[in-house]
Amino acid sequence: MRRIFSFHGGVNPPANKQQSLRKPIADAGIPPELILPLAQPAGAPAIPVVTVGERVLKGQVIAAAHDVDSLPVHASSSGTIHAIDERLVAHPSGHPTSCIVIATDGRDEWVSHSGASDYRALAPADVIQLIRNAGVAGLGGAGFPSAAKLSAAPHTPISTLIINGAECEPYITADDVLMRERAADIIKGIDILRHILAPRTTLVGVEDNKPQAIAALQAAAQDTGTEIVAIPTKYPSGGETQLIEILTGKQVPSGELPFQIGVICQNAGSVAAIFDAVVRGRPLLSRVITVTGASVREPQNFQVMLGTPMRYLLEKAGYEAGRNSRIIMGGSMMGFTVPDSGVPVVKTTNCVLAPTAAELPVPPPAQACIRCGLCAEACPATLLPQQLFWFAQGGEFDKLEAHHLFDCIECGACSYVCPSKIPLVQYYRAAKADILQRHRDREQARLARLRFETRQQRVERAGTEKEARRVARKQAAQQHIQATRSESQEDPIQAAIARANAKKAAQRARAAHGSELERLEKDVVATHTRLATATAKLDEALAQGSELAVALREGVDRTRAKLAAAERTLRDYQRSRQPGFASPGADMTETVLAKAIAARAAEAALSPADKIRKDLAKLQQRLNKSEELLACSRRNGDEEKVIVALEATVARLTEKLSAAQQLLNSAQDS
Amino acid sequence: MTLLLAQYPLFSSLLILAGLAAACGALLGYAEQRFKAERNQVAVADAVNNLLPQTQCGQCGYPGCRPYAEAIAAGEAINKCPPGGAAGIRALATLLDVKLLPLDKEHGEEKTAPLVAFIREDECIGCTKCILACPVDAILGAAKQMHTVISALCTGCDLCVEPCPVDCIDMVSPHESLQTWRWQLPDPSSRSVDIIATDNVLRAAQRDRAA
Numbered sequence A: 001m002r003r004i005f006s007f008h009g010g011v012n013p014p015a016n017k018q019q020s021l022r023k024p025i026a027d028a029g030i031p032p033e034l035i036l037p038l039a040q041p042a043g044a045p046a047i048p049v050v051t052v053g054e055r056v057l058k059g060q061v062i063a064a065a066h067d068v069d070s071l072p073v074h075a076s077s078s079g080t081i082h083a084i085d086e087r088l089v090a091h092p093s094g095h096p097t098s099c100i101v102i103a104t105d106g107r108d109e110w111v112s113h114s115g116a117s118d119y120r121a122l123a124p125a126d127v128i129q130l131i132r133n134a135g136v137a138g139l140g141g142a143g144f145p146s147a148a149k150l151s152a153a154p155h156t157p158i159s160t161l162i163i164n165g166a167e168c169e170p171y172i173t174a175d176d177v178l179m180r181e182r183a184a185d186i187i188k189g190i191d192i193l194r195h196i197l198a199p200r201t202t203l204v205g206v207e208d209n210k211p212q213a214i215a216a217l218q219a220a221a222q223d224t225g226t227e228i229v230a231i232p233t234k235y236p237s238g239g240e241t242q243l244i245e246i247l248t249g250k251q252v253p254s255g256e257l258p259f260q261i262g263v264i265c266q267n268a269g270s271v272a273a274i275f276d277a278v279v280r281g282r283p284l285l286s287r288v289i290t291v292t293g294a295s296v297r298e299p300q301n302f303q304v305m306l307g308t309p310m311r312y313l314l315e316k317a318g319y320e321a322g323r324n325s326r327i328i329m330g331g332s333m334m335g336f337t338v339p340d341s342g343v344p345v346v347k348t349t350n351c352v353l354a355p356t357a358a359e360l361p362v363p364p365p366a367q368a369c370i371r372c373g374l375c376a377e378a379c380p381a382t383l384l385p386q387q388l389f390w391f392a393q394g395g396e397f398d399k400l401e402a403h404h405l406f407d408c409i410e411c412g413a414c415s416y417v418c419p420s421k422i423p424l425v426q427y428y429r430a431a432k433a434d435i436l437q438r439h440r441d442r443e444q445a446r447l448a449r450l451r452f453e454t455r456q457q458r459v460e461r462a463g464t465e466k467e468a469r470r471v472a473r474k475q476a477a478q479q480h481i482q483a484t485r486s487e488s489q490e491d492p493i494q495a496a497i498a499r500a501n502a503k504k505a506a507q508r509a510r511a512a513h514g515s516e517l518e519r520l521e522k523d524v525v526a527t528h529t530r531l532a533t534a535t536a537k538l539d540e541a542l543a544q545g546s547e548l549a550v551a552l553r554e555g556v557d558r559t560r561a562k563l564a565a566a567e568r569t570l571r572d573y574q575r576s577r578q579p580g581f582a583s584p585g586a587d588m589t590e591t592v593l594a595k596a597i598a599a600r601a602a603e604a605a606l607s608p609a610d611k612i613r614k615d616l617a618k619l620q621q622r623l624n625k626s627e628e629l630l631a632c633s634r635r636n637g638d639e640e641k642v643i644v645a646l647e648a649t650v651a652r653l654t655e656k657l658s659a660a661q662q663l664l665n666s667a668q669d670s
Numbered sequence B: 001m002t003l004l005l006a007q008y009p010l011f012s013s014l015l016i017l018a019g020l021a022a023a024c025g026a027l028l029g030y031a032e033q034r035f036k037a038e039r040n041q042v043a044v045a046d047a048v049n050n051l052l053p054q055t056q057c058g059q060c061g062y063p064g065c066r067p068y069a070e071a072i073a074a075g076e077a078i079n080k081c082p083p084g085g086a087a088g089i090r091a092l093a094t095l096l097d098v099k100l101l102p103l104d105k106e107h108g109e110e111k112t113a114p115l116v117a118f119i120r121e122d123e124c125i126g127c128t129k130c131i132l133a134c135p136v137d138a139i140l141g142a143a144k145q146m147h148t149v150i151s152a153l154c155t156g157c158d159l160c161v162e163p164c165p166v167d168c169i170d171m172v173s174p175h176e177s178l179q180t181w182r183w184q185l186p187d188p189s190s191r192s193v194d195i196i197a198t199d200n201v202l203r204a205a206q207r208d209r210a211a
Helices: A124-133 A146-150 A174-181 A183-197 A211-220 A240-248 A268-279 A310-316 A374-378 A385-394 A397-402 A413-417 A424-487 A492-513 A516-544 A549-577 A588-604 A608-636 A640-669 B002-007 B009-034 B041-051 B065-073 B085-096 B129-133 B197-210
Strands: A033-037 A061-064 A079-088 A096-104 A160-165 A201-207 A226-231 A263-267 A286-292 A300-305 A351-353 B116-119 B169-172
Touching: A033 A079, A061 A096, A124 A146, A124 A183, A124 A268, A146 A183, A146 A263, A146 A268, A160 A183, A160 A240, A160 A268, A174 A183, A174 A211, A174 A268, A174 A286, A183 A201, A183 A211, A183 A226, A183 A263, A183 A268, A201 A211, A201 A240, A211 A226, A226 A240, A240 A263, A263 A268, A268 A286, A286 A310, A300 A310, A310 A351, A374 A385, A374 A413, A385 A397, A385 A424, A397 A424, A413 A424, A424 B065, A516 A549, A608 A640, B002 B009, B041 B065, B041 B085
Parallel strands: A160 A201, A160 A263, A201 A226, A286 A351
Antiparallel strands: A033 A096, A079 A096, A286 A300, B116 B169
16 A cells, blocks of 8 residues: 655635536537637747648647647637637737637548557657657646746656556536546556656655546556556645645656656646557547536536537537536636636636536625734645735735746635735735746846947947048058159158148147147137127127228127027037047937937926926927928929828827917917 | 841942942943944945946046945935936935935936947047046057947946037947847736726726717
């Protein structure tokens, strides 16, 4: 007898499994329309390889896998591609996503396929490829590609292979009936996995509330080396890490995956799908789904084609829409309400639950946390739920990570026991999403910085290259001059002496004038003085009524223009010397930046009405500019497109201008 | 001397203590000079730069995030970055061990939702002005060809809006899809519950008065 361990915490909610166990698995048949989402639980969305109107056969690949973590999408039945567009899917966001819609023809015609019944002759990697091509994903809930899980650690020896048949969540019986009716296929599927992984021990964990499934599996597993282990019924023993702890006593360390401690876990349904994929060559096209809840008359399990709308499935089970409160995908603990009854079932749909309002009432408003600590006792991951709750409320992400928020499996045991009815799991989900977003933002910022720096280097390089070209041109010109001079038989020594003398004289002159800045400043001051004198003279002449006044006025105007020019030169010089600003024309970004910075600084000091007025002036300026451009283009007879675009701009700017004017009027009125 | 010390034990013990204090002080002073923690400005600027959001928008008054990071390392205020927001200021305050400050409103307000630039492609005339203005190379296009913003790379700095001669660039909130959707915290109204009966009476009275 194998020793069975236990995990911390856990709860025992009402199982509600008997309702759907009265009948064997029924075939749900072919719905008129199949909706197959391209989005994947892991990895990028698949890429469609069919066109609208094309006829497809059952099992044909209609969308190819994008990368190693995503899976191909197969047609679940034969028919024609009706559409490839956005449809609502079973996702808590309620957002539509790209789907391929097949209008079925009812003939259910298979594409040619063949299995590898002698898979033992194949290398493990080839068998994994077969599993990947068949689109097998974890059917337990997360939907992670089985092939990716099996090939995650080709160099780590796997000591234990665990098949998860616990199915601890209330209402769901899909794995239970599958294990009862297809025990032999599951055991053969396990043999395939053992061929791939070569584990020392193979264990199938089944909760002891499924005696028929345990008996069927034990009968099928005789003398195969696979051991069926009945484990005590406790929620969430079907969690991967929990089941590993129950069966092996080993805990998966925080932040690690099971294969790192030599364990691989696969869901019982996935194992049956692997058997179909490898031995029969059939991709994963349908799965067993429990349809239950008090608003269906005949709750039972169905073999359902992927892509079947939930409404179709519910009607097969005697759905009474009037009594129903909401439709849940999954069980009562971890399920979520779907946005619409028309959403399709996918690989991770193990249950469609249609309860009445009395059966699963809307939770009452949350009350204050009273720090009773029941959640910490129930948590199967040995976390501190109430601590995490406080940190999630306060957005203290570092502390959340330090308290191992990411070890939370979102089983909902804490919310179940909470006497204040706090939706704890929702807090953890939101906090996890925020933390992941923060990591993504940081990565984005890093890439933005890299691009910015690379761009700076590029701009700089372009500048130096330009400068080098300029210098080269100058040198060539000088050489040319020298060549002509030497032709004119001038003494080179004399010329050199003359050049040196000239250089010295220039240096002296510069020293006499002081630095460039001083020179410019002096220039401004001197011109200013001249202007003052000239103005005084003009005043005098005007007072005396002298005829010199006209000539003097001209002189004053000239001096004023000179003063303005001198001041501008000085300002430009000073600006070019300011740190952080390159000389004009060096870099477009920096010029734009400088402008934006100046504008923002000015804006901060303005009142709202002034701001609007300024905007107005700016808009007017832009309008003038655009009109000018338009006139210019018309004169030059530019392309039609340019003129049309410019006309549109003028119209838009005029519109904006009138809007701003109205805004200003209303601001002034108030 | 020894005799003198032996004769005045109080004096001699004071002397010894004073000597010890002087020796220890000298040792500590030397150690402080010798093993002075190098507050390397470049390293600090690097660390600060890593915390800045790298929008390169210039709202802080510096031409890019790196110059602002260098200014912070040299003692500039940490609250001039609106895209970083309160969270960014908190991270900077923790890193530099300085006082937490509210965001300086002079440099702009923190955006509640991220925005990205969007070019109305029918109206683009292919002038490349926005491409030259984009600090992070997030705009694709060539002269006289249509331009487009690679929204995944756009930092939302809005420096491209102003240079556009036909005004065809808008700042829009990015499209939320299944992949970018996130769980939100529970509705805040479900978090404040009237559990104290007397409070309810008071609140009802207030409502009546208001009505």
